[in-house]
Amino acid sequence: MAPGAVIDDVRSAVRAGSSWSSPKLGSGIGFEDVTVSYGKLVVLASLSLTIEPGEIMALIGPSGSAKTTALRAVAGFVRPASGRIRIGERDVTDLPPHARDIGMVVQNYALFPHMRVEDNVAFGLRARREAKEAVKQRVAECLRMVGMSAYTQRYPRELSGGQQQRVAIARALAVRPRVLLLDEPLSALDAQIRHSMLQELARLHEAMPSLTVLYVTHDQTEALTLADRIAIMRDGRLVASGPSQALYREPPTRFAAEFLGRANLLPVTLEAADAGDGLARVRLGEISLLVKARPGLSVGRDCLLCIRPHGIAMRPGGRPSNELTGVVRAMQWQGDLHSVTLETQGVLIRMICAPLRDPPSLGVRFPIHFAAEDATLIPEDA
């Protein structure tokens, strides 16, 4: 989208917000069977998803999976072909953006270039004809929240990317929105600033726990760091959702496993669906392993065993623990960690561990271990 169009959108959103005198308690967001089409092309198909009041929900997925489209539907910039959108108790589907009580921050900040920082932040409040003194106080408060009090008189071009994004966040929050919509807010920043901004966003949310946040990103680390729950999109469809840790530890599908981070996905066959204590027994080549049971799978079923690389260790840990002996096929030192790839039972397994003082040489055989609870099953066709 052209930068000018983004600024127009943000201008429209920023004029919104709840009444100054009655800050609202948290309001959730509801997508009820929402479909969005461009011409004949359906880009978002039947999205049903609820974001609870005060929750941070990350919407992640590959490029083109319709994350931004879903967010823009909440903002009111795209109109669903069918379905309803709710913010709190209100059905906002037919409301214009400025009547939806949203705050929005986009990738390229979209600050008004001809306005100083304080005027950018004051924009929405002035559009609503707030009293001058109240505007001044609220602008100062929001700039303090994002650590930008010393920059009130600067123009956006006189700020770094991270500083511009802080101002954009202050502007979005100034009108006390019911929900905050963040569209790849950190992706234009370099890695170090991104990391500190993530922590600041978490801190901001702690200070405003009733604020509901929809956070669009294609970066799983951002999602896992910040979000209470994650929804994964693929080709315009919601393919998985759940609490961040649970989704990471027990991904329902291969796609979810791989999209959320590095994963060993080993071909196994189910030998015993219930081996007691919530465990199952599977066969990998010639050996038998204890893993976390997954309801609904029957004996003989081909599955993928998902083990994250840092769930594998050189010493036994967790109970019960599995042992496999492998041959070292690759070894990589990456500063604060070692990545070791071993071959066992005809498959490659990658382990990530703290830097090894005495790393094994290529071709050497040695045992590795993983706890049953760190190994989860995914039906092969999921």
Ligand SMILES: Nc1ncnc2c1ncn2[C@@H]1O[C@H](COP(=O)(O)OP(=O)(O)OP(=O)(O)O)[C@@H](O)[C@H]1O
């Ligand atoms: N205004 C538009 N007209 C026609 N097609 C569009 C328009 N906006 C988006 N699309 C199409 O809709 C689909 C979803 O786009 P969207 O921007 O929502 O995806 P995304 O998951 O946010 O991608 P990215 O991570 O690259 O931003 C894409 O195929 C895109 O080409």
